[in-house]
Amino acid sequence: MELTDEWRLPGFTELEQLGTGTFGRVVLARQDNTGHVVAIKYLFSRFAAEPAYLAAFRQEALALHRVASPHVVKLYEFFETQQGAAIVMEAINGVSLRAVLQAQGALEPEAALAVLKGSLLGLAAAHSANVVHRDYKPANVLVADTGESKLVDFGTAVLAGERGPSVGTPAYMAPEQWAGGVASPATDVYAATCVFFQCVAGHRPYEAEQTEVLRTLHEHAPIPFGEVPQPVHEIVAAGMAKDPSKRPVDALTFVGELERVARAGYGEDWERKGWSRLAKATGVLVAATPLVLLGAGTAAAPGVAAAGTGAVAASTGGIAAGLKIAIGVVAATAAVVGGVVVFSDASTPPPQPPPTTQQAVALKVAMKTRTGTVPGTNIAYSGDYPEVTGSPDQAWLKRVNDALTAPIDAWNGKTGPGAAQLEPERGPYKLLTKADVRSQNDRYLSVRYTHDLENKPHPTWSYGRATVTVDLKEGRALTPAELFAPGVLSDDGMRKLTERIWPDKEQCGVPTSTFPYRPLRSADLTDEPKVWLAFAPTAVEITVNMTDLGFTTACGVQDHTLPYDKVADLLNPALVDGVTSGTTVKGTPSAPPAQGLTDVSAGALTLHLPKDWTVVSQGLEKVLVAPGCPDPKKYFNCKYVLITDNTQQSAEQPPYRPGGFYRRSAGGRACNAAGRKDLRQEGDAERTASTTETVGGAKATYEEWTIQCVPRGQTGGSGETRVTQRIWFLADRQVVVMDEWRTPGVEDLLRTATVS
Template structure:
């Protein structure tokens, strides 16, 4: 790559780079490199100050339909792929003067630079880099995109401790045949012959790069291209030159026959996890990134982005050097924001016409929208940490932040309301927790936010509060909800959630009867658990009841303990379809959340009428009538519609869904590559009809594959587990259960079924993954 102010253009002489078209609305900060067909620059968006990378197609190629089509195809491929392990495309611009891809700017270095400086990496570091970029490939494979040019130069090692995949310039749809393109040192045998592009082709290239990382050289080396082709097609796989614990990974990923390799990158991740744990221990990934940080630290500190962050106060999108932040990832464009309409309009005025897209599934806008918020508003999850004022108690709180309008008063009003539940929880709980330290601590106050619906009119968020190192691991704490009217720019009051005259004791009595038609609020109604209708004060003073709104149902959270019930009743969640409660709720709100247009790129489409949404982390299931949901600690129990009493689901068919990022002493996380045992005491063999036995005997994997879940791909495994008496570990038992496990590695969602529950596959296939 050249970095000077001129370049040699064959047949044309020297062409000044300054003659190249530039995207209006951006100021170039530094040229990152040039190639045969274009250049990449670091630039700041003028109206926001955010820093991005812009890839330009040279103007002389922009006039050629073939080159322009290939450049547009690269942008489309990038836009089809959504993953934290793939560099994000924010916008694609195409004008008569030129074409440009605006994308995420990463504070990091290429794996090629790392290998040039280090020669080879320690195995844990190489495995960590491979895993991240494989997850990027998995995201591409899940939408049928094959990269075709995985190489060290196309893997960025970010200073945040993750690897990202870049450059989809040669990507095609899976199954397509194409010319023999790629980088010869990493091309699979079928790629040399111009055969079908499949995910296994990318697996081969990724394994070649991994081999280079651990061996210090490419798997096959030759100056002559035809000799190199022969080696890739026929030479033995040199796995013996890699460290012994990873021999299996190299041999598996570089199989000559693509059918003998892992079918796709996500399957390969599962194999990698298994081999890495066996060879380097459970904390292999942490050790890998720790060791890689030393190798990349000096290189990353010298990148233009790091230097800019260290010395340019006028670049709010760039973190100061050494903070570990990914550049342009804290707001504006970097939060997925559509480039401001002013830039689009200015471009159109200059060039006469412009093609802009920020979502491959929708056509370019035909005319400027009537309001800025209609195109610009974007929601991104943020985390606040600190110490509760007046105490030494730490807190960590998640909350959604809205960006995309220049009305600062509007933004402050909305975002203050969205962050308020964190402050309320800290204020309510912090002083009491401080009195118990240090004898029972240390404590950390936790708040997690879950967006239940968002569109151009309403944003509804549910918050869950918790306490790290809480006195008893099964205790649950408070909730909160906030519903924002984005048109008015304010949080709705409890009165505004209800129809006129319905937030009364009489109206709440009706709501109570619809939540608990059997009057069993916490077990059978008796003198110990008396039936207690909700009252208006429960929603307005010392809140005990909260409402959140999804596209299909109102979700009602009730703090039973605060209502006077036993602590065992805890906090309970209920979901009522709108057709059961519409007469009690604000009709404009119901119409808005069920029929509003989703904000671009932020919300899934509402499910079909009659379905009920159930969300766990990034996964939303759309349950048909009759299915029900129960909570079991950190797990959601999805009970089959044939169950006569869903509250007593243990003898019914059901499956579990859980967010693996959440854990407690009683419910440790699921370990990918093993069977499901998310219970400190083991699981009972209910599915085998033996409650007296535990799933602690021998466990054998019988199936390993992939399966579709909500438009993406999950690893799928089946395990046969022996049921043995309590206290016995290992061995055979008197009965056995078969677990079916779906694992979404990117979002850390686990689904487990032991009952062969009918319809699970269809529910997962039609689910939504955000």
């Protein structure tokens, strides 16, 4: 039977050819039985009979199968038939970074940093799966219309530690890659830094017509970091170090360094500014992609742009295409099953036909920031909120997004006039609102808001909170009564809830003789709310403003996390079912925690605590007090662990800075672990360990620091004693865990954690 290079997978209708290469072609297609649009990468039939090429094609599919990340194009299925082989992938509406650079020449630093961060997170996911990409270049970075970048084309990927063939694109190949050395994540870091250099400088770091000359430059020429803006000298010099051991150990570590440099050089909102500027550069290109022109919804896949269209397609070069160089072949590790399908990724199948309500088809949620001046005052404000897009029903979108921005307006209206009357010498003042998405699926979006005042009269004061839970099916925010089972939003029902929150009746951590027990009332959730509920995948999170309830300011704002099995009888059963069943929890062997565990969350990290542990809120930190503490509420001489959402900060508690020890206190941390509350961790600090570890299935940087304890007011130098900090930092999710006690059981807590 004669084989044709125009063979097609049955069950798909081709919509557009996106690109062709020496070894294959990429098309945009619609799955006939679902209507879902995908990108299909075909290996030409004439190469299917050659083991080396077929093995390389299988290897690419296998690499995509291993790597799961929103920053990597998804694999749906890999087919192998008598006619040839095909990879069915996610379709993304966007353009390649190569096309952007061809149109723009260079990018502003914030835009280049934003693109680099997203694709580095894709590399980080690959590295956590022990996969090294080996061909990071502009053609393999996709800039999507959703304000994110994705990594594509794993045609040359291998497992970390494999020597394998010498493969890559010469303009971006690390010195060890030229020599056919062992593949490591640091190799990808080098290539990513070269691409970043090109983005901001407008040209590649080294250029030559002869391949051997280019090799010599990469191996021996000085790093040209002086040709990029001064704020990013550091990351270019580190990322392009000739010795791989001198580079960030992997992409996740590099993300931490990038964010630190970006904040220092371009401000806290560098990423928002970067994507805003990038949108202007990519808007025209994206508007001309086949998906937009066809009205196909979500769009195409990875790598080289189809001529004349600006569309992005999966790279069709395979091994040894264009500027790629290849020596040897990649070994196949996937087996043919029944001669047809090698494997499919059941965790990310093409969706079923869309539901009747249009807004459920392609909703997207992105964090936004709104800034301005409170009307009638001179007080500035900055408010974060999630914005929902993707529905053709503009009235529906307005209802949803008005509900999601309402907490900003309420905080500004309530606090702005009073802030304008504060002593001007303490200022300038600024109203702040931070938003934290607690759960998000096709039915519900639950968001928690934290309000604050910059340069507030007292640094320890806590301000208001708010929560919004949106029913995405109906397109509206739920009322307080709809959060509970029928009849529970009553004084009697709230009395039951109070007993679940404070079973010992010590609402401020002291006997009731000091602060009399005060059950919650229904009005506490409806009239000038003082109690708020947010819904996470495994627990309800309840925030109570104790001061507004009439307690002393020392009681502050309390956060309590109750697993659903402890309060299911009080909550709306449909809401709990929709939140728990609609969310896929990554990095855990089973979704809800075992009975008897308590969930404690900081940002995207949830730890499942055994019953003997105690949780205490300390400003923006959660203190997890280990079993055996005589007085867990006053834990000075007890072993404890701190977790914190690094996106939250205040004047008193600035964020953790990667690459340094953990302070999270403007006044310096006390040396509790050394038994010296009178000393501060402000002396000399030495990093004694640096590596990567796994937290809840996600990769985290791990460091140990030895810190000298010195009297208050002293900075640097040696002290009378010292403490050792252990720090786990999930850079892509901005969550920090810190332990100074070698607390027993902390490793088990991190291993069994949930990272969403």
